[in-house]
Amino acid sequence: MVTLRDMNRSPVAGLLFFLLFAAGLAIGGAAFSVSHDPVSFAGPAAGGLFVGYLLAKSVRVVPQWERMIILRLGKFQSIAEPGLRLIIPVIDAPLYVEMRTQTVNVEKQQTITQDNVPVVVNGVIFFKVVDPASAALKVQDYRLAIWRMAQATLRDVVGRLTLDELLSQQQKLEADIAGNVEASSKSWGLHVEAIKLENIEVPEDLKKMMSRQASSEREKRATIIKADGDRQAAAALAEAAATMARSPGAMQLRTLQTIDGLGPSASNTVVLAVPLELIELIQSQTAKNARS
Numbered sequence: 001m002v003t004l005r006d007m008n009r010s011p012v013a014g015l016l017f018f019l020l021f022a023a024g025l026a027i028g029g030a031a032f033s034v035s036h037d038p039v040s041f042a043g044p045a046a047g048g049l050f051v052g053y054l055l056a057k058s059v060r061v062v063p064q065w066e067r068m069i070i071l072r073l074g075k076f077q078s079i080a081e082p083g084l085r086l087i088i089p090v091i092d093a094p095l096y097v098e099m100r101t102q103t104v105n106v107e108k109q110q111t112i113t114q115d116n117v118p119v120v121v122n123g124v125i126f127f128k129v130v131d132p133a134s135a136a137l138k139v140q141d142y143r144l145a146i147w148r149m150a151q152a153t154l155r156d157v158v159g160r161l162t163l164d165e166l167l168s169q170q171q172k173l174e175a176d177i178a179g180n181v182e183a184s185s186k187s188w189g190l191h192v193e194a195i196k197l198e199n200i201e202v203p204e205d206l207k208k209m210m211s212r213q214a215s216s217e218r219e220k221r222a223t224i225i226k227a228d229g230d231r232q233a234a235a236a237l238a239e240a241a242a243t244m245a246r247s248p249g250a251m252q253l254r255t256l257q258t259i260d261g262l263g264p265s266a267s268n269t270v271v272l273a274v275p276l277e278l279i280e281l282i283q284s285q286t287a288k289n290a291r292s
Contacts, residue, residue: 054089057089058086058087058088058089059084059085059086060080060084060085060086060087060094061083061084061085062080062081062082062083062085062096063082064082065082065098065099065100066082066096066097066098066099067079067080067081067082067096067097067099067132068080068085068094068095068096068097069094069095069096069097069132069133069136069137070087070092070093070094070095071092071093071094071095072088072091072092072093073091074093076133076137077092079132079133080094095136097129097132097135097136098129099128099129099132100128101126101127101128101193102126102127102128102129102143103124103125103126104124104125104127104143104146104147104150105122105123105124105125106122106123106124106125106147106150106151106154106195107122107151108120108121108122108199108201109121109122109151109154109155111154111155111158111159112159113158113159113161113162113163113166114159114160114161114162115162115163117162117163117202119158119163119166119200119201119202120199120200120201121154121158121197121199121200121201122197122198122199123150123154123174123177123195123196123197123198124195124196124198125146125147125150125181125192125194125195126192126193126194126195126196127146127185127190127191127192127193128190128191128193129142129189129190129191130189130190130191131189132189133189134187134188134189135188135189135190138187138188138189139188142185142188142189142190145185145188146181146185146188146190146192149181149184149185150177150181150195153177153180153181153184154177156180157173157176157177157180158173161173163202166200167200170197170200173197174194174195174196174197177195178192178194178195181195
């Protein structure tokens with residue numbers, strides 16, 4: 001922020017004024033004690049007052065987080081770095097520029113997306129001054145200017161996106177807005193560090209439709225996953241059946257494994273079926289006996 005301060009916030013100027021005025025009073029008092037002439041007292045006292053006031057107006061202490069722009073007779077003179085600095089009273093005018101990262105809130109903006117959906121968006125800008133002379137001299141109020149620029153850019157960028165793109169590509173949206181604002185504010189001596197969108201509001205009826213759509217998508221994925229699991233299980237069973245068909249003893253082995261897995265509990269009732277091969281063997285033997 002650019003500020004014009006006539007009075008220094010540091011106590012150094014006040015201390016210098018007090019010391020010089022006190023020195024003038026002391027010199028005047030010593031002269032009056034010798035000559036007993038009031039003029040001999042008033043002269044040094046007035047001189048100390050004048051010199052103290054002049055030096056106090058000349059001394060400026062620039063904080064570490066600021067830069068001081070010196071205008072001499074209204075014309076840019078120099079940029080003073082942090083520390084103790086001297087200016088020419090009346091002739092020089094100091095402007096103080098904030099160099100730390102600053103934030104500006106972008107109030108809620110109602111805009112229309114590319115697919116004609118009204119949305120309300122708000123965010124915050126993080127920026128800093130990199131050229132204090134341009135920030136102080138090329139724009140009247142750089143905080144207000146970058147806020148207005150961010151508002152206009154936000155509406156323009158959102159208007160080029162559909163609602164789905166706006167909700168799913170928030171980081172890209174923030175980068176696009178920051179890049180556009182950076183390009184426009186670079187001539188003002190500003191650097192945009194980031195722009196973050198805090199909230200994107202959509203109409204309530206559209207929220208309900210989006211909720212139903214998301215629920216349908218989840219149900220669709222669940223059905224597909226279950227169907228894929230059934231397909232894999234059927235393929236595994238078919239492969240197992242084919243293996244057992246190729247090996248005559250596999251079915252008997254599987255039967256014995258199943259019986260063994262039932263456990264020794266007395267509540268289990270096991271019904272043993274006679275294998276088909278044994279029945280065929282008995283039938284063939286019976287037929288042989290009948291022919292003989």
